[in-house]
């Protein structure tokens with residue numbers, strides 16, 4: 135059975151939760167490998183809507199073990215709130231495991247996030263204010279607290295004694311920022327530890343054991359490739375590695391254990407927060423797409439910025455993630471438009487550019503070069519086969535597939551799991567194929 139990585143190919147919010155949900159029946163374990171409660175998965179199951187930030191979406195299935203890997207930064211209060219909220223709705227959370235090595239978002243991290251954003255003023259990143267950057271910064275500086283530290287009050291006090299003075303010094307530069315006292319913080323952290331102890335584990339061991347048993351492990355990326363710390367439009371990025379490589383470091387698997395990388399993208403683009411967005415639609419067309427697509431951030435409630443699909447970073451995202459198959463989401467949202475535009479290149483300083491410039495400065499000067507496709511008036515919610523899509527929709531999907539260079543194997547036409555067009559496919563990069571025993575097999579229709 136394969137280890138599959140699910141990765142966002144755009145700026146996040148591509149609908150990765152639906153991909154996980156679609157594959158859930160064949161999966162034994164889902165693993166979050168990076169990010170924190172900046173992420174948000176919305177999953178629609180019948181009449182019920184679940185909004186999750188930290189717990190992998192597989193939790194809604196009793197047969198799936200859910201793992202929060204060492205690459206995630208965990209806000210314990212959020213995690214406890216989510217576990218309690220799910221349990222109150224009758225969901226069994228006993229199989230949720232969080233890595234003992236995952237770093238903790240302490241209460242001073244969101245405060246520092248807000249302070250840093252305020253200092254940046256007009257150049258702010260537009261973060262979610264969840265303390266993600268400051269927590270990862272402490273991890274890199276080796277002064278962070280890990281989940282296992284919550285289990286020992288002595289360790290907690292010792293570590294907090296070391297870092298708190300610096301945090302308070304920094305926070306003290308802003309009159310309205312909070313300060314933190316040692317003993318209340320130790321007490322709160324120790325209480326989180328007591329509550330979360332049954333869920334803490336060496337999750338790398340769990341993942342490896344599952345793979346050895348031949349179980350299908352799904353590694354769920356949060357955010358998206360263009361928000362990747364190394365590969366996105368720095369500095370307008372998040373502080374972790376959403377790309378498929380992040381699944382190895384943050385999930386605890388080796389590169390050759392990954393059999394399949396499913397890239398997830400929407401039929402148009404969205405972005406939350408600041409940063410260049412060449413195809414942004416600041417007009418009624420953009421407003422209409424945002425409204426029909428309910429493009430409001432799950433975590434912050436901010437309206438997402440909306441634009442046409444940008445094929446320039448698509449090829450880059452396919453390469454950097456070694457994407458083997460694509461799920462295209464929200465095609466239904468484009469119904470009713472007279473024309474649909476697809477950005478196929480940029481004009482930068484008078485030159486045509488086909489390659490994605492990772493520098494935010496260069497990207498800010500990019501003007502989109504569009505190809506225009508006819509729209510279609512019909513709603514798509516009931517379509518279940520590509521052949522039944524209106525001809526213009528088929529042409530648009532084919533164009534996206536050509537730009538991606540890998541097959542689009544799933545097309546979503548509505549939020550429900552059943553509102554999905556599935557093309558016949560099987561994994562293209564199974565281990566056997568990697569070692570030369572087989573040839574990649576594409577979709578048949």
Ligand code: IMP
Pocket residue numbers: 145146147172173174259260261262263264265266267356357361370371372373405406407408
């Ligand atoms: P941070 O991750 O809160 O530090 O925010 C950094 C950037 O990533 C900002 O532009 C956020 O809007 C963006 N971001 C973080 N998480 C998500 C997400 O789940 N979806 C979309 N954008 C996100």
